[in-house]
Amino acid sequence: MRKLFFVISSFALLSLYTCDDGDIINVEFEFDNTFQACGTNGLVFYKTKEDPSESLSIIISSLEIADLLEVGEDNIYEGEFTLSSTNTFNYRTYxxxxxxxxxxxxxxxSEINITKDLVSTSGNVYIKTVLTEDDNDGIEAALEDINGNGNLDDDDTDGDGIPNYLDADDDGDNVLTKDEDPDQNGDGDLSDALDTDGDGIPDYLDPDDDGDGVLTRDEENQSEDNNPANDISILIADYLNPQVSTKVPAKAYREHTIIQTYVVTLTVSNFNLEVISFDTFDFGVLEDSALSTSRKVTPDPNF
Structure with missing residues (x-):
């Protein structure tokens, strides 16, 4: 639970607390650190709780969910909005x-019975979206910094224009990285990555896994379907068998699926809900199925 501490002026609670010197008291409300959103002509961001039953909601009349996903080249969206008669912040009890x-x-x-509705039409709302993309290949993105310079975008083992952390097939051999045992015991340490030919290059980064002189992607002897893993001449896949070195040139590359996750956070500042005020309130993180999606890309066969 995220705890929100509201400051309430003592004069508003005279029946409960009497004070002549303008002291303030703290009243504690607890809400989850997540929120939801809905709406087509404007968005309502809201969170609710029970025992006691309360809600917090913010209306931004100029926004749609799609707007929050319009990130820039840095994969970030930022929006600042002013609370007003149309953009309101409400605290309600039921x-x-x-x-x-x-x-x-x-x-x-008709079942809703509102007992208190406090509204702030002044203050500021700050919304930030951060897009994270991943190739879902079983390797943590930070471990795909091959050259160790902290810049993931310039690590592209197969030179196909897709950096390794977004490339489902890092070595461009048409066998997906996750199927080449980059982390055989799943402990996040890639030192145990499978290296079939023992050349010091793990299979997931080796374009010729069995070291037979024929590129893995060109060992499609039974079916030319951009998947060398199902071409088996002698017991195991040909691309792992140095005894089979027949070359059938690949004609295309596997389609890649890049997983996209948008994290949307919202902060409200300098608002005044009549007897409740707060300099800055972290509204939380948006929960919405639209924030998890994917895009597809296929490398140029002539790269």
Missing amino acids: SNTSLPSLFCNDVPS
């Missing part, structure tokens, strides 16, 4: 012990 769906329904639920 008499319901169990809350129905509260937001983005065409017809509001």
Whole structure:
């Protein structure tokens, strides 16, 4: 749970606490550190809790989910918005012990009974999206910094224009990296990566896995389907068998799927919910299925 400490002026709580010198007291609310969003003509960001039943919600009338995914070349989106009569921040309490769906329904639920609705029309909202991409090849991106300079974008073992951390087939041999045992015991240490021909180059970075002089991708003796793993002449796949060195040139390369994950965070600052004020409040991280997606790319066969 993320704990939100609101400062409430004592004069607003005279029936509970009497003070003549303007002291303040803290009241603690607990909300999860995640939130949700919905809407087509503007977005509502919201979070709810029960026992007691409460909600926090922010309306930004000029936004759609797609806008949050429009990251720049640095894979970041940043937006700053001002709370107003149309962009509001609400804190609500309810008499319901169990809350129905509260937001983005065409017809509001008749079961909802709001006991308090505080609204701030002043303040600032800052939204940041960070896009992370990965090839899902079983190797942590940081471990694909082959040259060790901290820049993942210039590590491209097969020279196909796709950096290793996004390349599902790092050596361009048409056998996916995850199928070449880069981390045989799954401990994150690649020192045990499979090296079939013992040449000091692990299979996932070796374009000729069995060292027979024929590139792995050109050992498609039974079926030319851009997958040498299913071409077996003698017991094991030909690309792993130095006794089989028949060359059948590859005509194309495997399609790559790059996994995309968008992390959207929201912060509210300098707001005033009548008796509740806060300099900066971390609203949390957005949960939405639209934030997990993928893109596909196929290397040029002439690279």
